[in-house]
Amino acid sequence: MINNPYASPALTASYGSPDPGMPYRTDDRAEVSDAAVEMLRQTKPWVTFLSVMAFIGSGLMLLGGGAMMLMGAIAGGSGNAGALPSAALGAIYIPLAFLYIYPALKLWGFSSAIGRLLGTRASMDLEMALAQQKSFWKFAGIMTIVMMVLYALVFVGAIVVGIAAGRH
Numbered sequence: 001m002i003n004n005p006y007a008s009p010a011l012t013a014s015y016g017s018p019d020p021g022m023p024y025r026t027d028d029r030a031e032v033s034d035a036a037v038e039m040l041r042q043t044k045p046w047v048t049f050l051s052v053m054a055f056i057g058s059g060l061m062l063l064g065g066g067a068m069m070l071m072g073a074i075a076g077g078s079g080n081a082g083a084l085p086s087a088a089l090g091a092i093y094i095p096l097a098f099l100y101i102y103p104a105l106k107l108w109g110f111s112s113a114i115g116r117l118l119g120t121r122a123s124m125d126l127e128m129a130l131a132q133q134k135s136f137w138k139f140a141g142i143m144t145i146v147m148m149v150l151y152a153l154v155f156v157g158a159i160v161v162g163i164a165a166g167r168h
Contacts, residue, residue: 030123037121040114040129047111054104058097065093099143106136 072087113129 031121032117032123032126036126037118040126041118044111044114044118047107047114051104051107051111054100054107058100058104061093061097061100065090065097068093103136103139106132106139110136 068090069087070090072085072090075086110129110132113125113132117125117129
């Protein structure tokens with residue numbers, strides 16, 4: 001570790017202090033390599049784009065779910081039998097819209113941390129970017145497992161219903 005002899009005493013004392021939230025924290029003064037910064041600089045526009053698309057998608061799902069529920073309520077009042085599935089599908093879209101917000105926030109946080117890293121080149125900013133990215137991928141992995149289980153349950157349920165319908 002190289003100490004900067006020109007750094008102020010207050011600045012020197014504040015760097016390197018342990019952060020309970022980041023157990024593997026390194027010296028904040030350590031600079032990130034040019035190659036790592038360049039790779040993250042190239043990644044930032046795509047992360048920002050995907051984050052914005054997730055926010056827009058969430059908003060559209062929310063509007064679509066609300067519209068489907070409203071149309072289902074209006075059609076249900078006129079005795080239309082197809083109104084109930086439409087309203088139920090709309091009721092499913094609304095929680096899914098909120099589910100999209102978390103990964104959008106994590107991607108936005110990753111992009112913002114990359115922006116800070118581009119200015120400071122401090123390892124602390126790299127760690128914050130990686131923490132946001134880790135949270136995004138953890139969420140994506142958990143959701144993938146949940147979807148696999150749901151697909152398996154639907155598949156087994158379809159087989160059971162098919163067998164039961166074939167016996168009658």
